Amino acid sequence: MSDISKTERSKRYLNPYLGGVLLGLVLLAANFIAGRGLGASGAIKSVVATSIEVVDKNAVNTMPFMAEYAQSHSGSPMRSWLVFEMLGVLVGGFISGAIAGRLKLKVEHSPKITSRRRLVFALIGGTLFGFGSQLGRGCTSGSALSGMGVLSLGGFITMVGIFGTAYALAYFFRKNWI
Amino acid sequence: MGPLAPNGIISENTNFLLAFFIGIAFGWVLESSGFSSSRKLAGQFYGYDTVVLKVFFTGAITCMIGLLLMSLFGWIDLDLVYVNPTYLTSAIVGGVVMGAGFIMGGFCPGTSFTGAAIGKIDAMVFVGGLFIGIYGFAFTYPWWEKMYMAKYLGEPKISQSLGMSDGIFGLLLILVALGMFVVAEWAERKFPREEY
Amino acid sequence: MKPLKLLAIVIIPLGIILAAVPADKTKRFKLSADELLQEAGTGAQFISPDVIADMLVQKDPSLQLIDVRTPEEFDAFSLPGAINIPLSNLLADENTNILNQDARMNVFYSNGSVTANEAWMLTRQLGYENNFVMEGGLNYWFGNILSAQAPSQTNPNEEFAKYDFRKSAAAALGGGGVVATEGSATAPKAAKPPVASKAKKKAAGGC
Numbered sequence: 313m314s315d316i317s318k319t320e321r322s323k324r325y326l327n328p329y330l331g332g333v334l335l336g337l338v339l340l341a342a343n344f345i346a347g348r349g350l351g352a353s354g355a356i357k358s359v360v361a362t363s364i365e366v367v368d369k370n371a372v373n374t375m376p377f378m379a380e381y382a383q384s385h386s387g388s389p390m391r392s393w394l395v396f397e398m399l400g401v402l403v404g405g406f407i408s409g410a411i412a413g414r415l416k417l418k419v420e421h422s423p424k425i426t427s428r429r430r431l432v433f434a435l436i437g438g439t440l441f442g443f444g445s446q447l448g449r450g451c452t453s454g455s456a457l458s459g460m461g462v463l464s465l466g467g468f469i470t471m472v473g474i475f476g477t478a479y480a481l482a483y484f485f486r487k488n489w490i
Numbered sequence: 491m492g493p494l495a496p497n498g499i500i501s502e503n504t505n506f507l508l509a510f511f512i513g514i515a516f517g518w519v520l521e522s523s524g525f526s527s528s529r530k531l532a533g534q535f536y537g538y539d540t541v542v543l544k545v546f547f548t549g550a551i552t553c554m555i556g557l558l559l560m561s562l563f564g565w566i567d568l569d570l571v572y573v574n575p576t577y578l579t580s581a582i583v584g585g586v587v588m589g590a591g592f593i594m595g596g597f598c599p600g601t602s603f604t605g606a607a608i609g610k611i612d613a614m615v616f617v618g619g620l621f622i623g624i625y626g627f628a629f630t631y632p633w634w635e636k637m638y639m640a641k642y643l644g645e646p647k648i649s650q651s652l653g654m655s656d657g658i659f660g661l662l663l664i665l666v667a668l669g670m671f672v673v674a675e676w677a678e679r680k681f682p683r684e685e686y
Numbered sequence: 687m688k689p690l691k692l693l694a695i696v697i698i699p700l701g702i703i704l705a706a707v708p709a710d711k712t713k714r715f716k717l718s719a720d721e722l723l724q725e726a727g728t729g730a731q732f733i734s735p736d737v738i739a740d741m742l743v744q745k746d747p748s749l750q751l752i753d754v755r756t757p758e759e760f761d762a763f764s765l766p767g768a769i770n771i772p773l774s775n776l777l778a779d780e781n782t783n784i785l786n787q788d789a790r791m792n793v794f795y796s797n798g799s800v801t802a803n804e805a806w807m808l809t810r811q812l813g814y815e816n817n818f819v820m821e822g823g824l825n826y827w828f829g830n831i832l833s834a835q836a837p838s839q840t841n842p843n844e845e846f847a848k849y850d851f852r853k854s855a856a857a858a859l860g861g862g863g864v865v866a867t868e869g870s871a872t873a874p875k876a877a878k879p880p881v882a883s884k885a886k887k888k889a890a891g892g893c
Contacts, residue, residue: 328544329689331523335545336552338515343557345508347493348572350516352599353620360624377631396506400513401600402607408521409608417609420528434612437595438619441588445599446627447638448584450574453600457546459574461553463647463656466576473585478593482535485593489532551697558704657704664701668694675690
């Protein structure tokens with residue numbers, strides 16, 4: 313039984329190389345249309361900046377982070393390319409999941425650990441990643457993937473940092489995954 | 491002649507609308523490739539699922555080839571395309587912190603949105619963590635500002651720093667990636683796991 | 687066939703094509719802003735009107751004067767052998783072969799130096815070489831060459847040499863009146879030179 317379902321389930325996912333080519337074309341389209349690559353963490357940064365501004369209208373003058381953000385973004389922080397793009401990501405992911413029958417509210421975790429443990433690590437991981445994405449001026453989508461697409465040295469360095477560290481620490485967290 | 495928005499060929503609003511559609515395509519491809527599953531993503535680091543390597547590098551190479559070819563035909567002005575700046579210190583430190591976040595959380599921001607979109611609660615919690623992390627950075631920014639701005643090298647391209655043309659570097663990258671794919675497929679055969 | 691093989695078969699040839707293309711074909715602007723600033727700062731593009739006058743008198747064939755003013759001003763007066771490419775028309779396709787070549791020395795001139803220097807900056811950024819600017823433009827030309835002032839007795843000898851040269855140049859080139867429109871000999875308008883052999887695009891350093 314597990315053999316059949318394994319092949320069935322793997323048929324439901326795109327072949328990775330095809331997925332990669334399609335992803336590359338999407339990235340190419342972004343570069344051609346908007347002159348910039350994809351991204352993700354930047355959208356969250358926009359929401360954070362907006363919320364800070366709502367609570368404290370003077371934040372741009374009191375918080376250096378807000379000042380630095382305002383320098384590179386004019387107008388309302390929510391009017392940012394990435395915000396619109398990430399809204400699209402939600403929709404696109406949903407549609408794809410719906411078509412493939414993968415819509416399901418659940419906590420995905422290795423059977424060897426509890427849901428709670430998984431969620432705790434998800435939270436810690438997200439916090440670290442959010443913080444790191446600010447230092448790295450982008451996440452895997454914005455800095456690593458899009459950076460590589462335009463041959464950016466900074467993007468490449470960040471990518472090596474991400475993947476290298478993940479490999480290096482993999483042994484210590486193996487119990488969570490395998 | 492591209493890119494369209496920087497050249498004023500499309501308005502800012504059109505650009506945002508198209509961003510939405512590009513996002514849809516992005517999310518769709520990510521989900522269809524299995525990036526909505528944290529176990530598939532983490533599998534990259536244990537050898538049993540190398541979808542991350544394949545999709546990532548194929549994607550980067552496809553885009554790179556596309557941009558260089560388009561530039562050759564004069565369809566795009568590469569000088570107007572954003573090249574990520576290189577701030578050496580924060581690029582490395584940020585990468586390391588993100589790497590830790592990746593192996594612990596099993597997601598990155600883009601994939602976490604995709605996972606959240608199909609109902610993965612661990613993905614949603616990851617997104618929550620992202621907010622916490624960014625708020626944390628915002629409020630402690632003065633502590634990091636110096637590191638954040640250190641060692642600005644401009645916007646060099648990898649090909650530039652290696653002293654070769656874009657095209658030659660591109661070929662090199664293609665060959666290296668194909669080599670990695672061969673190793674990846676061998677690894678997958680050696681460490682098989684159930685498909686998620 | 688295995689997807690990996692298919693992928694390899696497609697992208698390796700593409701990679702080879704890209705590797706074979708010289709770097710500067712993929713960039714529009716051959717010089718970065720920094721490089722252009724450095725070159726502009728040295729002022730190496732400026733040529734003294736005395737040198738131009740000398741070349742005209744000697745009938746040096748490598749000189750090509752380019753008047754970047756409007757056609758009306760060009761018709762009113764132009765230097766001998768000059769062709770008219772108004773600044774607004776500088777980037778038209780038909781002028782590319784004149785501006786981007788390595789056979790002759792193009793010298794832009796205008797009334798002062800500003801417009802001619804603008805023309806130089808534009809063409810230099812595109813990577814064209816062999817273009818120069820006549821320093822001081824026609825104002826200097828009229829003021830100092832065609833109506834050269836006799837130096838006072840206390841000036842060094844070179845001033846006298848310059849003055850003598852300018853007087854004879856003025857005579858050879860039909861100097862006289864300061865006002866351009868009054869019957870100063872205008873050289874017959876030169877027709878645009880026949881489109882030369884294909885422009886050579888030197889690989890610029892621009893990286």
